[in-house]
Amino acid sequence: xxxxxxxxxxxxxxxxxxxxxxxxxxxxxxxxxxxxxxxxxxxxxxxxxxxxxxxxxxxxxxxxxxxxxxxxxxxxxxxxxxxxxxxxxxxxxxxxxxxxxxxxxxxxxxxxxxxxxxxxxxxxxxxxxxxxxxxxxxxxxxxxxxxxxxxxxxxxxxxxxxxxxxxxxxxxxxxxxxxxxxxxxxxxxxxxxxxxxxxxxxxxxxxxxxxxxxxxxxxxxxxxxxxxxxxxx
Numbered sequence: 001x002x003x004x005x006x007x008x009x010x011x012x013x014x015x016x017x018x019x020x021x022x023x024x025x026x027x028x029x030x031x032x033x034x035x036x037x038x039x040x041x042x043x044x045x046x047x048x049x050x051x052x053x054x055x056x057x058x059x060x061x062x063x064x065x066x067x068x069x070x071x072x073x074x075x076x077x078x079x080x081x082x083x084x085x086x087x088x089x090x091x092x093x094x095x096x097x098x099x100x101x102x103x104x105x106x107x108x109x110x111x112x113x114x115x116x117x118x119x120x121x122x123x124x125x126x127x128x129x130x131x132x133x134x135x136x137x138x139x140x141x142x143x144x145x146x147x148x149x150x151x152x153x154x155x156x157x158x159x160x161x162x163x164x165x166x167x168x169x170x171x172x173x174x175x176x177x178x179x180x181x182x183x184x185x186x187x188x189x190x191x192x193x194x195x196x197x198x199x200x201x202x203x204x205x206x207x208x209x210x211x212x213x214x215x216x217x218x219x220x221x222x223x224x225x226x227x228x229x230x231x232x233x
Contacts, residue, residue, distance in 0.1 A: 010118050018201040019125070022208040026129075026190045029212060030183060033219050042219040044182050046228040048175045055151075055171035059163050062156045071148045078141040078181055085134040085188065092127045096120050122197050129191030136184030143177030189215060 036042040058067045150170035155163045193211040196203035219225070 012201065014201040014205075015197075018197065018204040018208070021205060022190060022194055025208055025212045026186065029215060030186060033182075034179065036220075040220065043222065043225045043228065044179070044219065046225065047178065050228075051174045051178060052168075052171040055167045055174060056164075058151060058170070059154060059158050059167050064151060067151055068148070071144055071151065074177070074181075075141055075144045075148075078137050078144065078177075078184075081181075081184060081188070082134060082137040082141060085130050085137060085184075088191075089127055089130050089134060092123050092130065095123055119198065125197065126191055126194045129187045129194055133184040133187035133191060136180045136187060140177045140180035140184060143173055143180060147173045147177060186215065 033042045033044050036045050054067075054070075058064060061067065147170050150166060150173060154166045154170065157163065189211050190208070193207035194204065196207040
């Protein structure tokens with residue numbers, strides 16, 4: 001049996017730095033987006049406000065066909081990404097089971113030789129992100145289902161004393177579902193970036209910074225954010 005230290009010996013200090021960088025960027029970006037300052041909110045925070053507004057407006061709507069269709073559409077989106085990440089995880093496990101072709105291609109690109117267990121370790125690192133994404137999408141799908149039930153439970157009479165409390169519950173569940181969905185997407189993005197580690201730590205650092213830049217722009221400097229901020233007090 002190969003000593004566990006053997007594959008580690010093929011990794012340089014730059015490899016460890018690259019891995020630490022992508023994990024810190026992944027976790028740090030999530031904290032920044034979900035706890036953005038009020039003076040400079042992220043797109044996710046702005047959309048959370050609109051989700052709450054949606055549930056408040058839903059009280060006055062009867063029948064609630066639009067709300068039902070919108071929630072069904074959101075569930076379809078999470079179901080799609082759940083299936084996609086499941087297929088990607090299966091593909092990654094298949095590569096681990098039969099890494100010969102991968103070793104040949106990646107060895108040429110990286111111009112280095114390493115035992116198969118090193119490539120397996122790098123694929124498992126990618127699968128870490130994909131597995132997290134899968135779990136987030138599954139939970140998001142379930143939460144949107146809960147929200148669907150709460151919407152159906154909200155009284156059709158706005159004057160009913162239970163209408164606003166139930167709508168607020170539906171809003172909180174809706175926001176939680178959206179948060180899990182966004183976390184799943186971020187895991188997918190960084191999972192794609194982590195594939196570059198197969199080529200080398202320099203490539204991993206480059207794709208990590210590129211992914212971080214793109215996601216920061218989308219959350220804090222995009223046109224969609226500017227639209228959401230229009231006419232906002």
